[in-house]
Amino acid sequence: MNIFENIGKYFVLMxxxxxxxxxxxxFGKRILAEIDSIGINSIWIISIVSVFMGxxxxxxxxxxxxxxxxxxxxxxxxxxxTMILEFSxxxxxxxxxxxxxxxxxxxxGTMRITEQIDALEIMGVNSANYLILPKIVAAFxxxxxxxxxxxxxxxVGGYLVSLFTGVVSLYDYxxxxxxxxIPFYVFYTLIKMCVFAVIITxxxxxxGYYTQGGALEVGVSSTKAVVYSIIIILIFNLILxxxxxx
Amino acid sequence: MIEVKNISKSFNEHKVLDGINAxxxxxxxxxxxxxxxxxxxxxxxxIIGLYIPExxxxxxxxxxxxxxxxxxxxEIRKEIGMLFQGGALFTSLTVEENVMFPLxxxxxYSKSEKLDRVNFCLERVNIKDSNYLYPAEISGGMQKRVxxxxxxxxxxxxxxxxxxxxxxxxxxSILIDRLIKELTQEYNMTTIVNTHDMNSVMEIxxxxxxxxxxxxxWSGNNEEIFHSDNKELxxxxxxxxxxKKIKENL
Numbered sequence: 032m033n034i035f036e037n038i039g040k041y042f043v044l045m046x047x048x049x050x051x052x053x054x055x056x057x058f059g060k061r062i063l064a065e066i067d068s069i070g071i072n073s074i075w076i077i078s079i080v081s082v083f084m085g086x087x088x089x090x091x092x093x094x095x096x097x098x099x100x101x102x103x104x105x106x107x108x109x110x111x112x113t114m115i116l117e118f119s120x121x122x123x124x125x126x127x128x129x130x131x132x133x134x135x136x137x138x139x140g141t142m143r144i145t146e147q148i149d150a151l152e153i154m155g156v157n158s159a160n161y162l163i164l165p166k167i168v169a170a171f172x173x174x175x176x177x178x179x180x181x182x183x184x185x186x187v188g189g190y191l192v193s194l195f196t197g198v199v200s201l202y203d204y205x206x207x208x209x210x211x212x213i214p215f216y217v218f219y220t221l222i223k224m225c226v227f228a229v230i231i232t233x234x235x236x237x238x239g240y241y242t243q244g245g246a247l248e249v250g251v252s253s254t255k256a257v258v259y260s261i262i263i264i265l266i267f268n269l270i271l272x273x274x275x276x277x
Numbered sequence: 278m279i280e281v282k283n284i285s286k287s288f289n290e291h292k293v294l295d296g297i298n299a300x301x302x303x304x305x306x307x308x309x310x311x312x313x314x315x316x317x318x319x320x321x322x323x324i325i326g327l328y329i330p331e332x333x334x335x336x337x338x339x340x341x342x343x344x345x346x347x348x349x350x351x352e353i354r355k356e357i358g359m360l361f362q363g364g365a366l367f368t369s370l371t372v373e374e375n376v377m378f379p380l381x382x383x384x385x386y387s388k389s390e391k392l393d394r395v396n397f398c399l400e401r402v403n404i405k406d407s408n409y410l411y412p413a414e415i416s417g418g419m420q421k422r423v424x425x426x427x428x429x430x431x432x433x434x435x436x437x438x439x440x441x442x443x444x445x446x447x448x449x450s451i452l453i454d455r456l457i458k459e460l461t462q463e464y465n466m467t468t469i470v471n472t473h474d475m476n477s478v479m480e481i482x483x484x485x486x487x488x489x490x491x492x493x494x495w496s497g498n499n500e501e502i503f504h505s506d507n508k509e510l511x512x513x514x515x516x517x518x519x520x521k522k523i524k525e526n527l
Contacts, residue, residue: 053382146365149327153437154379155354 041237047159048167048236061165062172069131069166069232070173074180076130077123081114081181084122085188088113093198106199107207110189112216119181120220121268124227127174128260132235135166136256139239140249148240163236170228178224182217219275226271227264234260278302279324279435279467284333286316286323293319294330295491303434303467306458306481310473311488312513317471320488321439324469325357326350337435355383358428358466360438360457364420366412366427372399373408376427383431398426402456418449422456429460436461436468442477454480475514478502487513 052058092109139162142148151158186208193204235256242252279301286294293316301307309317322328324335326342335342337353345353366375376395380386386394399408402422412420421441428436438457442450458481461468472478478485478499485502487495487510495510502514503524515521 057381141368145363145368146361147367149322150359150361150365150367152327153325153354153357153359154382155351155357156382157351 040241041233044159044163044237044240045233047157048163048233050157050160050164052160052164053156058165061161062168065165065169066173068134069169070177073127073130073173073177076126077177077181078184080123080126081119081184082188082191084118085110085114085185086192087188088118088185089189089192089204090196090198093193103199103203104207104210106193107189107204108210109207110204111186111208111212114182114185115216115220118185119178120223120227121264123178123181124174124224124231124264125261127177127227128231128235128264129257131170132231132256132260133253135232135235136239136242136253137249139163139236140242140252143240143242144245144249159240163233163240166232166236167229170232171225174224174228175221178220179217182220219271222275223268223271226267230263230267231260234263278336278338279469280334280336281320281324282334282336284320284323284330284335286319286328286330292491294323297333297488297491297493299486299493299496301467301469302484304462304465305483306461306468306470307484307486308470308472308478308482309486309488310475310478310513311494313473315488316491317473317488318439321437321469321471325354325359325437355431356434358425358431358433358436360421360424360428360436360441362440362443364412364417364424366420366424368412371409371411372404372415372423375412375423376430378427379431394430395426398430399423401429401460402426403452417444418446418452421445421449421453425453425456425460429464432464434466436466438468438470438472440472440474441470442472442474447476450474450476451480457481475517475520478514489513 089106089110093103093106096103096105139148142162148158148162151161190201190204193199193201238252238256238259239249242248281297281299281301284294284297285292297320299307309320311317319328323330330343333343337356340353342350342353367378370378373392373395376398377391380391380394384391395408399405402425404419404422404426407415407419407423412423415423436457441453441457445453454477457468457470460466470477470482482499485497485499486493487507489509495505495507497505502510505511515524
């Protein structure tokens, strides 16, 4: 199947997904369940990765800035800006593409091969709307919060490494965090998170929805979901950065 | 009544259905039989709109289904109950939630009314004390019966069953067959069953369509099968020694 046919099928599926739900109450319940599955269940992995990445970033920057002409507070500034601009949006979304994307593709793919999606259709339910839209909405709501959490925990990681190793003084680190702060960077990262949320959930749903065959093909769909999501995230990262920061 | 008129369907230039005509009456169990790969499932899925036929018409009580809008097709589908080969129960929902699923979506019943309806449907298919179990925690036969309970929860006018006995032991098979027959007569449903189980055909079929080489090769009632001189039908039906002996003793 060629790429243009896949793109066409993707938009047809999204058109079917973005319709008015049959029951607002059921749609609300589905969103809450997906917020739990997609967002809340990702907090632990985001937290662990962010704390350690913040700590490592601080260590690496501090080691590389061993020069009397470079002010030490730049360690805090570098950690803050790296977390805000790139790590807590793009890198976190690459991780979420692996965790959430593969989960969505395998869930929907399994429903496809066990005829659960056919069962929904036979009941007169718009299966794309019922299965996919709540996931997109839930990710759209929760991903920005995960990004904020990641920024905070990354900075905390840097703070802890400064505290316990003394690689940079706490005063310099905190001063660097405050220095030349541009609030628009946070807005930029939140926009990226919203876009990436839609990419991960919709692309993974698409891969799962059109699964054909058996368990092996569900695995293939799951892998495709992660790979396609990552590639599209990287492309959109470039486009959004060009549009918003230059 | 469901009328199928001149339906054709191909996959990659391989004709699976070629000008199929059939009529399925309410209150009757109509069975589609044929070898594996003969197009039975494609015919069933074409009737319910999961496959789009290239030619022909499908009428649900005179209402054209094939060319209708998706919205209209969804309205008709609310009158359809379907029993899938593997049950197709939602694995993340309990037995009770599975049967309640269509009621939640398409009725304005109160919670107690929905529960009453769920319990009525489950009792009708002889499922007791399993409301809070998940599909993975019940047997294959029970899963099929829960799927029937879900299919009848909205009082459908049409019931479709895709190989309802596959993977079941003989006792459970007969149980499911009789349930389908009873429900069809009780609710005057138009029931279409897709099977290659000749025991089921002999047990409950009112009308039989034999699909061979993408066409309706033979049709009649289950009694007439024994007296037919159609070679392909005889080769299919009397393939087993048991049925050969039955025919010899007639």
